[in-house]
Amino acid sequence: MVERLGEKELNPPVSAWHRVQSQVLISTQGKPLTSAKGPKQLLQGVLHAMLGHWVLFKAGWLHRDISIGNVLLMMEPEARKPIEEFELGEYYFNKCNGFIIDGDLAGTPPFMSISLINSLVRGGEIYHTPLDDLESFVWVLLWAILDTLTKNDIRLTRVEQDWFNCLRSNSFEVLRSKGVLINDLPISQNWSPRFLTFVPLLNEWLDLAAHSAS
Numbered sequence: 001m002v003e004r005l006g007e008k009e010l011n012p013p014v015s016a017w018h019r020v021q022s023q024v025l026i027s028t029q030g031k032p033l034t035s036a037k038g039p040k041q042l043l044q045g046v047l048h049a050m051l052g053h054w055v056l057f058k059a060g061w062l063h064r065d066i067s068i069g070n071v072l073l074m075m076e077p078e079a080r081k082p083i084e085e086f087e088l089g090e091y092y093f094n095k096c097n098g099f100i101i102d103g104d105l106a107g108t109p110p111f112m113s114i115s116l117i118n119s120l121v122r123g124g125e126i127y128h129t130p131l132d133d134l135e136s137f138v139w140v141l142l143w144a145i146l147d148t149l150t151k152n153d154i155r156l157t158r159v160e161q162d163w164f165n166c167l168r169s170n171s172f173e174v175l176r177s178k179g180v181l182i183n184d185l186p187i188s189q190n191w192s193p194r195f196l197t198f199v200p201l202l203n204e205w206l207d208l209a210a211h212s213a214s
Contacts, residue, residue, distance in 0.1 A: 030072025033144040034151060039197045042148075045073040046141050050134070057130055064128055066136035067108035068143050107132075110167045111139045114179045114213035121172050131212050138205040139178075143167050145198055159190040182210045 036042035049071045053063055063070075107116065113132040120126065146164040149156060156164060166177050191199065 028078070029075045031075055033068065033071060033073055033140070034148045036073060036144070036148070041073065042144060043141070043198070043201070046071060046137060046144075050137055053133060053137075057133075062128065062130060063133055065107050066133050066140060067111040068140050068147075069108070071137070071140050107136070109170050109172065109175055110143065111136045112175070114176070114182075114209060117172050117175050117178070118213070121176060135209045135212055138202070138209050139167060141198070141205075142202065145195060149192060149194060154192060154194060157190055157192055160192060160195065179210070179213055182206055182213075 033042060033045055036045060049066075053066070056063060107128070109117070112120075113135040116126060116128065116132050142163065146156065146160055146167070149160070150164070163181055166174060166181060169175055
Protein backbone atom coordinates (compact mmCIF):
# COMPACT_ATOMS: atom_id res chain seq x y z
CA MET A 1 0.00 0.00 0.00
CA VAL A 2 1.11 3.52 -0.77
CA GLU A 3 0.21 6.18 1.76
CA ARG A 4 -1.42 9.42 0.64
CA LEU A 5 0.37 12.46 2.03
CA GLY A 6 -1.62 15.09 3.84
CA GLU A 7 -2.28 16.73 7.16
CA LYS A 8 -2.31 13.41 9.01
CA GLU A 9 1.31 12.79 7.99
CA LEU A 10 2.48 15.80 9.98
CA ASN A 11 0.01 15.38 12.85
CA PRO A 12 -0.81 11.66 13.14
CA PRO A 13 -3.84 10.90 15.34
CA VAL A 14 -3.49 8.87 18.52
CA SER A 15 -6.29 6.50 17.52
CA ALA A 16 -5.87 3.84 14.86
CA TRP A 17 -6.32 4.88 11.26
CA HIS A 18 -9.00 3.44 9.04
CA ARG A 19 -7.05 2.05 6.11
CA VAL A 20 -8.17 0.42 2.89
CA GLN A 21 -5.94 -2.10 1.18
CA SER A 22 -5.16 -1.07 -2.38
CA GLN A 23 -3.40 -2.99 -5.11
CA VAL A 24 -1.88 -1.74 -8.33
CA LEU A 25 -1.32 -3.97 -11.33
CA ILE A 26 1.74 -3.04 -13.38
CA SER A 27 2.15 -4.42 -16.89
CA THR A 28 5.87 -3.60 -16.95
CA GLN A 29 8.01 -6.66 -16.30
CA GLY A 30 11.13 -6.42 -14.18
CA LYS A 31 14.11 -8.41 -12.99
CA PRO A 32 16.32 -8.19 -9.87
CA LEU A 33 18.95 -5.48 -9.57
CA THR A 34 21.51 -8.23 -9.03
CA SER A 35 21.00 -9.33 -12.65
CA ALA A 36 22.54 -6.07 -13.92
CA LYS A 37 25.17 -6.61 -16.61
CA GLY A 38 27.54 -4.12 -15.02
CA PRO A 39 27.88 -1.08 -12.74
CA LYS A 40 26.31 1.29 -15.29
CA GLN A 41 23.09 -0.69 -15.67
CA LEU A 42 22.81 -1.23 -11.92
CA LEU A 43 23.23 2.44 -11.14
CA GLN A 44 20.88 3.51 -13.93
CA GLY A 45 18.21 1.17 -12.59
CA VAL A 46 18.46 2.64 -9.08
CA LEU A 47 18.54 6.24 -10.33
CA HIS A 48 15.53 5.70 -12.58
CA ALA A 49 13.61 4.16 -9.69
CA MET A 50 14.49 7.27 -7.66
CA LEU A 51 13.00 9.39 -10.44
CA GLY A 52 9.87 7.24 -10.28
CA HIS A 53 9.75 7.87 -6.54
CA TRP A 54 10.01 11.62 -7.22
CA VAL A 55 7.08 11.48 -9.66
CA LEU A 56 5.05 9.55 -7.08
CA PHE A 57 5.92 12.06 -4.37
CA LYS A 58 5.06 15.02 -6.62
CA ALA A 59 1.63 13.45 -7.05
CA GLY A 60 1.18 13.41 -3.27
CA TRP A 61 2.16 9.84 -2.44
CA LEU A 62 4.96 8.35 -0.36
CA HIS A 63 6.09 4.79 -1.13
CA ARG A 64 7.40 3.79 2.35
CA ASP A 65 8.93 0.44 1.35
CA ILE A 66 11.95 1.02 -0.86
CA SER A 67 13.73 -2.35 -0.73
CA ILE A 68 15.75 -4.76 -2.86
CA GLY A 69 12.55 -6.59 -3.85
CA ASN A 70 10.72 -3.43 -4.85
CA VAL A 71 13.38 -1.79 -7.01
CA LEU A 72 13.66 -3.68 -10.28
CA LEU A 73 15.46 -3.44 -13.59
CA MET A 74 13.39 -3.26 -16.75
CA MET A 75 13.54 -6.42 -18.84
CA GLU A 76 14.33 -4.07 -21.73
CA PRO A 77 14.76 -0.27 -21.52
CA GLU A 78 11.63 1.62 -22.54
CA ALA A 79 11.34 5.13 -23.94
CA ARG A 80 9.66 7.42 -21.41
CA LYS A 81 8.83 11.11 -21.42
CA PRO A 82 11.69 12.99 -19.72
CA ILE A 83 10.97 14.57 -16.33
CA GLU A 84 10.75 18.26 -17.09
CA GLU A 85 11.76 19.42 -13.60
CA PHE A 86 15.32 18.18 -14.15
CA GLU A 87 17.45 20.20 -16.56
CA LEU A 88 19.59 17.17 -17.44
CA GLY A 89 16.66 14.77 -17.53
CA GLU A 90 16.37 14.58 -21.31
CA TYR A 91 20.10 14.00 -21.75
CA TYR A 92 20.52 11.18 -19.24
CA PHE A 93 17.11 9.57 -19.00
CA ASN A 94 15.60 9.09 -22.45
CA LYS A 95 14.99 5.42 -21.72
CA CYS A 96 13.80 4.02 -18.42
CA ASN A 97 15.88 1.18 -16.92
CA GLY A 98 14.38 0.78 -13.43
CA PHE A 99 11.14 1.20 -11.49
CA ILE A 100 9.56 0.66 -8.05
CA ILE A 101 6.63 -1.52 -6.99
CA ASP A 102 4.63 -2.43 -3.88
CA GLY A 103 4.41 0.67 -1.68
CA ASP A 104 3.77 -0.14 1.98
CA LEU A 105 3.59 1.64 5.30
CA ALA A 106 5.97 -0.45 7.39
CA GLY A 107 9.03 -0.78 5.21
CA THR A 108 11.56 -3.61 5.09
CA PRO A 109 13.96 -3.49 8.07
CA PRO A 110 17.33 -3.92 6.28
CA PHE A 111 16.54 -0.96 4.02
CA MET A 112 14.89 1.38 6.50
CA SER A 113 16.61 4.67 7.30
CA ILE A 114 18.78 4.94 10.40
CA SER A 115 16.44 7.49 11.97
CA LEU A 116 13.40 5.22 11.50
CA ILE A 117 15.24 2.26 13.02
CA ASN A 118 16.35 4.38 15.98
CA SER A 119 12.76 5.54 16.52
CA LEU A 120 11.48 1.95 16.45
CA VAL A 121 14.13 0.79 18.94
CA ARG A 122 13.47 3.71 21.30
CA GLY A 123 9.73 3.25 21.00
CA GLY A 124 9.13 6.89 20.17
CA GLU A 125 6.80 8.43 17.61
CA ILE A 126 7.63 7.53 14.03
CA TYR A 127 7.48 10.08 11.24
CA HIS A 128 8.21 8.55 7.86
CA THR A 129 9.44 11.29 5.52
CA PRO A 130 10.57 11.39 1.88
CA LEU A 131 14.17 11.57 3.16
CA ASP A 132 13.69 8.15 4.78
CA ASP A 133 12.66 6.70 1.43
CA LEU A 134 15.62 8.32 -0.32
CA GLU A 135 18.03 6.89 2.24
CA SER A 136 16.53 3.46 1.57
CA PHE A 137 17.80 3.70 -2.01
CA VAL A 138 21.33 3.95 -0.59
CA TRP A 139 20.92 0.67 1.29
CA VAL A 140 19.31 -0.96 -1.75
CA LEU A 141 22.29 -0.05 -3.92
CA LEU A 142 24.78 -1.22 -1.29
CA TRP A 143 22.92 -4.53 -0.87
CA ALA A 144 22.79 -5.08 -4.64
CA ILE A 145 26.54 -4.48 -4.98
CA LEU A 146 27.52 -6.79 -2.12
CA ASP A 147 25.05 -9.50 -3.12
CA THR A 148 26.30 -9.40 -6.71
CA LEU A 149 29.91 -9.77 -5.55
CA THR A 150 28.92 -12.75 -3.39
CA LYS A 151 26.95 -14.47 -6.16
CA ASN A 152 29.94 -14.11 -8.48
CA ASP A 153 32.13 -15.91 -5.92
CA ILE A 154 34.13 -12.78 -5.19
CA ARG A 155 35.37 -12.91 -1.62
CA LEU A 156 34.22 -9.92 0.40
CA THR A 157 36.70 -7.93 2.45
CA ARG A 158 36.17 -7.77 6.20
CA VAL A 159 34.56 -4.34 5.93
CA GLU A 160 32.26 -5.47 3.12
CA GLN A 161 31.27 -8.57 5.10
CA ASP A 162 30.48 -6.42 8.16
CA TRP A 163 28.18 -4.25 6.07
CA PHE A 164 26.47 -7.22 4.42
CA ASN A 165 25.95 -9.04 7.72
CA CYS A 166 24.33 -5.89 9.08
CA LEU A 167 22.05 -5.42 6.08
CA ARG A 168 20.93 -9.07 6.07
CA SER A 169 19.73 -8.87 9.67
CA ASN A 170 16.09 -8.33 10.62
CA SER A 171 17.06 -7.30 14.14
CA PHE A 172 16.56 -3.59 14.72
CA GLU A 173 19.32 -3.65 17.33
CA VAL A 174 21.76 -5.04 14.78
CA LEU A 175 20.55 -2.66 12.09
CA ARG A 176 21.29 0.28 14.36
CA SER A 177 24.95 -0.52 13.75
CA LYS A 178 24.52 1.00 10.29
CA GLY A 179 25.05 4.29 12.06
CA VAL A 180 28.31 2.98 13.56
CA LEU A 181 29.54 1.63 10.23
CA ILE A 182 28.90 4.99 8.60
CA ASN A 183 31.49 6.43 10.97
CA ASP A 184 34.11 4.46 9.00
CA LEU A 185 33.57 6.76 6.03
CA PRO A 186 34.95 7.64 3.65
CA ILE A 187 35.13 4.24 1.96
CA SER A 188 38.76 3.58 1.11
CA GLN A 189 41.14 0.76 0.27
CA ASN A 190 39.29 -1.74 2.47
CA TRP A 191 36.90 -2.58 -0.36
CA SER A 192 37.12 -4.93 -3.34
CA PRO A 193 38.45 -3.50 -6.63
CA ARG A 194 35.10 -4.20 -8.33
CA PHE A 195 33.37 -2.20 -5.61
CA LEU A 196 35.55 0.87 -6.09
CA THR A 197 33.53 2.01 -9.12
CA PHE A 198 30.73 3.01 -6.76
CA VAL A 199 32.92 4.52 -4.04
CA PRO A 200 32.62 8.25 -4.92
CA LEU A 201 28.82 8.08 -5.15
CA LEU A 202 28.37 5.89 -2.08
CA ASN A 203 30.61 8.14 0.00
CA GLU A 204 28.38 11.10 -0.83
CA TRP A 205 25.13 9.19 -0.35
CA LEU A 206 26.20 7.60 2.94
CA ASP A 207 27.41 10.96 4.20
CA LEU A 208 23.96 12.39 3.47
CA ALA A 209 22.41 9.42 5.30
CA ALA A 210 24.60 10.14 8.33
CA HIS A 211 23.54 13.80 8.35
CA SER A 212 19.90 12.80 7.99
CA ALA A 213 20.17 10.41 10.94
CA SER A 214 21.68 13.11 13.14
